[in-house]
Amino acid sequence: VIVVLSGSAPEAQISSTIQRLADLGYQSEILVSSEKTLLSATTTGEQDDYSAAEQLRALAWVEDIHIEGRPFKLVGLAPGRMRSKVNVGGVYIGGSDLVVMAGPCTVESEEQVMETARAVARAGAKILRGGAYKPSTSPYSFQGLGEEGLEFLKEAGCRYGLKVVTEVMDVRKVELVCQYADMLQIGTRNMQNYDLLKEVGQCRTPVLLKRGMTAKLEEWLLAAEYIAAGGNEQIVLCERGIRSFDTYTRNTLDLAAVPALRSLTHLPVVVDPSQGTGRRDLVSAMSKAAVAAGADGLLIEVHPHPDRALKDGAQSINPEEFASLMPQLQAVSAAIRS
Numbered sequence: 001v002i003v004v005l006s007g008s009a010p011e012a013q014i015s016s017t018i019q020r021l022a023d024l025g026y027q028s029e030i031l032v033s034s035e036k037t038l039l040s041a042t043t044t045g046e047q048d049d050y051s052a053a054e055q056l057r058a059l060a061w062v063e064d065i066h067i068e069g070r071p072f073k074l075v076g077l078a079p080g081r082m083r084s085k086v087n088v089g090g091v092y093i094g095g096s097d098l099v100v101m102a103g104p105c106t107v108e109s110e111e112q113v114m115e116t117a118r119a120v121a122r123a124g125a126k127i128l129r130g131g132a133y134k135p136s137t138s139p140y141s142f143q144g145l146g147e148e149g150l151e152f153l154k155e156a157g158c159r160y161g162l163k164v165v166t167e168v169m170d171v172r173k174v175e176l177v178c179q180y181a182d183m184l185q186i187g188t189r190n191m192q193n194y195d196l197l198k199e200v201g202q203c204r205t206p207v208l209l210k211r212g213m214t215a216k217l218e219e220w221l222l223a224a225e226y227i228a229a230g231g232n233e234q235i236v237l238c239e240r241g242i243r244s245f246d247t248y249t250r251n252t253l254d255l256a257a258v259p260a261l262r263s264l265t266h267l268p269v270v271v272d273p274s275q276g277t278g279r280r281d282l283v284s285a286m287s288k289a290a291v292a293a294g295a296d297g298l299l300i301e302v303h304p305h306p307d308r309a310l311k312d313g314a315q316s317i318n319p320e321e322f323a324s325l326m327p328q329l330q331a332v333s334a335a336i337r338s
């Protein structure tokens with residue numbers, strides 16, 4: 001831990017900080033004493049750097065605290081640690097093959113799911129996506145078909161040889177969703193719902209953890225750490241865009257996160273270009289860019305009739321567009337993996 005003290009900190013404040021660090025189990029050393037005073041604090045014990053930092057922030061003269069090294073004991077990339085492959089019912093994410101997950105934003109009807117599943121399976125998708133429980137900004141908006149929607153997804157998956165990924169929003173529904181899904185999705189709004197993260201940590205079903213719309217990479221990885229700490233290390237990270245000042249696109253798709261995460265974690269990373277842009281005319285280009293950046297897979301919204309979709313039609317592509325995109329994705333994948 002590096003503790004930065006304000007420039008004018010007198011001797012008494014420096015020594016009281018050193019004392020406080022010692023009480024917390026840290027040995028410290030003064031690094032620079034010209035403009036600012038930096039204390040480098042190390043511990044040999046099991047102290048949690050985050051709790052120590054939290055307590056040190058209470059000192060008025062402490063300006064900043066940097067936690068060095070990798071706080072992600074389980075999801076962090078340690079020397080010699082192999083990259084994880086996540087097994088979604090026999091489909092491996094993080095291996096040599098690009099895995100495409102596709103389907104409607106929302107499960108609307110049995111026919112809609114079947115029609116989409118048939119089309120995306122034929123084009124080469126391996127996993128069917130679709131929301132049975134939908135988080136909506138307004139409480140009066142459509143909230144999804146619930147368990148009936150889960151049944152349609154499972155049925156479509158069985159019929160067309162696709163695995164199923166679907167969102168779980170409620171701790172009380174985790175067991176139920178596990179009965180239908182091959183992979184549980186944690187949505188952007190729930191990335192920091194720690195009770196839900198702990199609950200899916202108790203499952204043996206793989207988890208697709210979307211990035212919180214305002215989450216830093218560190219916060220995102222700590223959310224993954226929660227799931228892993230519960231015992232479930234089958235986690236795939238999904239970049240889905242972050243909030244920024246520009247409203248031209250729905251979100252700002254942070255593709256730099258893909259190679260950045262490569263150097264921080266062994267977990268596979270996939271990208272959602274649909275939510276990431278909010279515009280169907282940008283989905284194809286950003287899908288290819290994501291694969292070029294090293295993504296292990298994609299999550300793409302496909303609807304048989306995007307103009308009539310209940311939700312996210314503006315960012316959904318149709319089955320024909322999806323079918324013409326797939327060979328291009330394979331070509332990019334082959335180019336960067338060669």
Ligand SMILES: [Mn+2]
Nearest residue numbers: 105301311312
């Ligand atoms: Mn959607």
